[in-house]
Amino acid sequence: MVFSLNKKALTNAIVVSLITIALVFYGSRKLQNFDPALIAYLFGTVFAFFGVVYRYSVWLQRPPTRMYFRRSLELIYNRKFFSHLVFFIKDFILNIGFQKFIYPRGRSRWIGHFLMAFGCTLAFAITFPLTFGWIHFTMNPATSIDPESIRLYEAHFFGFKIFEFELGSFIAFTVFHALNWSSWMVIIGVLIFMRRRLTQPGLIATQSFEGDLLPLVLLLAISITGLGLTYSYEFMKGFAYDFMAVTHAITVIMFLIWIPFGKFFHIIQRPAQLGAHIYKREGIKRGMAVCPHTGKEFATQMHIDDLKVVTKELGFDFTLEDGTSHLDLSPEGKRSRLAMAHLKARLENGGKLFG
Amino acid sequence: MPVTNYKTNQEFFVDMQRCIGCKACEMACAECETNGHESMIHVNYIDRAVTIQTTVQVCMHCDDPACANVCPADAISKDEFGVVHTANTARCIGCSNCVMACPFGVPKKNEAYDLMMKCNMCYDRTSAGKKPMCATVCPTQALYYGTREEMAMMRPNSSPVNNFIFGNEKVSTKVNIMMPKGATELRVD
Numbered sequence: 080m081v082f083s084l085n086k087k088a089l090t091n092a093i094v095v096s097l098i099t100i101a102l103v104f105y106g107s108r109k110l111q112n113f114d115p116a117l118i119a120y121l122f123g124t125v126f127a128f129f130g131v132v133y134r135y136s137v138w139l140q141r142p143p144t145r146m147y148f149r150r151s152l153e154l155i156y157n158r159k160f161f162s163h164l165v166f167f168i169k170d171f172i173l174n175i176g177f178q179k180f181i182y183p184r185g186r187s188r189w190i191g192h193f194l195m196a197f198g199c200t201l202a203f204a205i206t207f208p209l210t211f212g213w214i215h216f217t218m219n220p221a222t223s224i225d226p227e228s229i230r231l232y233e234a235h236f237f238g239f240k241i242f243e244f245e246l247g248s249f250i251a252f253t254v255f256h257a258l259n260w261s262s263w264m265v266i267i268g269v270l271i272f273m274r275r276r277l278t279q280p281g282l283i284a285t286q287s288f289e290g291d292l293l294p295l296v297l298l299l300a301i302s303i304t305g306l307g308l309t310y311s312y313e314f315m316k317g318f319a320y321d322f323m324a325v326t327h328a329i330t331v332i333m334f335l336i337w338i339p340f341g342k343f344f345h346i347i348q349r350p351a352q353l354g355a356h357i358y359k360r361e362g363i364k365r366g367m368a369v370c371p372h373t374g375k376e377f378a379t380q381m382h383i384d385d386l387k388v389v390t391k392e393l394g395f396d397f398t399l400e401d402g403t404s405h406l407d408l409s410p411e412g413k414r415s416r417l418a419m420a421h422l423k424a425r426l427e428n429g430g431k432l433f434g
Numbered sequence: 435m436p437v438t439n440y441k442t443n444q445e446f447f448v449d450m451q452r453c454i455g456c457k458a459c460e461m462a463c464a465e466c467e468t469n470g471h472e473s474m475i476h477v478n479y480i481d482r483a484v485t486i487q488t489t490v491q492v493c494m495h496c497d498d499p500a501c502a503n504v505c506p507a508d509a510i511s512k513d514e515f516g517v518v519h520t521a522n523t524a525r526c527i528g529c530s531n532c533v534m535a536c537p538f539g540v541p542k543k544n545e546a547y548d549l550m551m552k553c554n555m556c557y558d559r560t561s562a563g564k565k566p567m568c569a570t571v572c573p574t575q576a577l578y579y580g581t582r583e584e585m586a587m588m589r590p591n592s593s594p595v596n597n598f599i600f601g602n603e604k605v606s607t608k609v610n611i612m613m614p615k616g617a618t619e620l621r622v623d
Contacts, residue, residue: 143506143531180528184470281467284558285519345524346509352548355529378534382610384505386534393503398499399601399623410539411478417538417598418480418489418623421450421611428614432451433591 088136095132096125099211107212108238119328120210123335130339131347138348143390146385151354154361163357170353180352191271195298198264199346205257213237257308262302269299294342300330358382371403373410383407438561440515446555446569447585447594448492449612452576455488459577466567467558468520474542474553477567490576492568493518493540493553494598495608501532501541501552507616509550511575516608517557521550537600537622591615598622 103121107113138352139148154163156266173179178196182189208214219231230246234254244250253260273295274280286292304327337343362379370377390397397405408416425433457477464473475547476491499518502510509525510532521532528548533541541552556566569579578585587592594610597619604619613620 080479101619117606138508141506141508143504147506147529174548180546183546184549279467280558281470284561285468285554318566330550341549342524348527351507352527355527358529378530382530382534389531390500390535393500395500395535396602397501397600405537405600405603405623406534408539409539410533410536411476413537413539414476414478414489414491417491417622418450418478420620421489421613422480422485422487424613424617424620425451430603433612433614434589 083403085133085137085140087140088133091136092129092133096129099128100126103211103213105217106237110212112215112238113212114209114215117210119332120206120335123332124207124210127335127338130336131292131344134339134344135347135352144351146389147351147354147358150358150361150381150385157361159361159364160362163361166360167353167357170356171350174352175350175358187271188275191268191275193268195268195272198261198268198302199298201261201264202258205261208236219243240356256309259306262305265298265302266306269295269302273299290342294337297330297334297337301327301334304330370407370409370412372408372415375409377409377411438515439563440561441563442515443581444560444565444579445582445585445594446492446495446566446609447578447580447612448490448609449576449578449589449592450489451487452574453488453490453614454574455479455486456573458571458573460489462567462571463553466556468554468556470550472544472551474520474551476540477532479536490568490572491538492566492577492609493555494538494596494605495555497606497608500535500537500605504531504535504577506531508597517560519557520552520554523549526550535605537598537605585612593617595620 103113104110117304138144157163170326178189178192181192205214213236215235217233217235222228222231231243232246233240233243235241244254246394273292276286276291276295282291304323307323308320308327311317311323334343335385338346359379359382362381366380367376368378368380369375369385383406387397387406390406399405405413405416436513455477455512459475460473463469463475464471466474474493478489478491479485480487480489495512495516495518497516499510499512500616502512502518505521505526506529507525507527509521509524509527526549528543528545528550530550532550532552533543538568541550543550556564556568558568565579569577572578575588578588582594585592589612592612593615595613595617596607596610598605598607598611599619599621600623611620
């Protein structure tokens, strides 16, 4: 296979990587709040951003994806924009936040996926800003010098103080252990999915180690080594902390670097589902296509028209002699036409059943 | 994919004139583990107003599958045996491009799952050297899975055809449709 760099994608990826680095520099107040211990994570994250933007840009150039992307941009400049925006927000909460569409596929499957998704999202929300130096914590100077006062801890975002809490309080316990909570969620989710993948014959037949099992193993390794850090300093007086820190860093960086290439890319792709919903919603408003065979509505006319363009771009030409298209037929109509053609071929051959 | 025992000398043969509409294949299809126990096969009346003839449609597993080409999410793949697999559940965004682009009208969109699903030739069985569920239960052998030699012996007046003409497009498939002896293609419209 000949490998060639996609210039457009490369440009996008470089621009986003440079913007990220600039935001790290200025967001951490010229590296004043940047934690050098996290430098390896930063490299991993910037590489992940580079890879994700590169792959996403290549992906958007494929004819079917480009068509959806173009239609999405049109909707931004549409007067129904706000109606679609309200729908988008609602759909985002239901289908991205709660992954509603997975629940009908199986309850335990939904629970497992929700726990993994929520745990990972929480971890991303905490670790990315920490790695970038956008969030840092300090002791309140007024309370730290007076041994009698209640010790307050301050959280800063982009160098601005956003809130403070008492050390030893419930909030402090929750905040300091937030990554542990996300680890537990991911571990439970991973175990539910591993059980499915190791016991269901359909999955066993079609899954691959690198595509389906390794991502679970990696998430488990990240979560366990992450919990190991807390376990080490809470219960083992820091024993094996270095080992835990290094193995955690290695697994996390592997995860970050792998996001653009493997299963984890679906996290980036998934919001396109919302675009597909809005596309259908807009299409219904514009009018439905009626199957010439069944006489019933079966899809939006915009979808069928766009598909005719996309299939031609991809080298398929379903245009019929009369200028219409085979794609004007509904799936049921297409099946019937095939069977009718078979019947016609039999009739032309004398009409008898052949064996 | 894991190591398989897929028998490359075995092929799928569909003979529409033999379909009696019993729907045994529909029930059997739901036993397929790779479908998540959803029936994927289609049994239709051809044209109910003029004939009681029914027809059966499995995925034809095209050489250059339109469904996979039009998928904006790269969710559909073809393996080394030519089996076109159902949508990858993690990737499919439920846009229905494949449902509308398939010239044979095969993929189904499960609205509740927001997912496209289709026949993948009972990959849990065929990858283990077994026949697809539908072909094992069809009482009239409208659906048959076996070798080309077996088929030639059983149906001397028929020819398996895997080239289909849809307007300006010629589609070649892994699955064969039985046609009168000597036919090489089926012109659909």
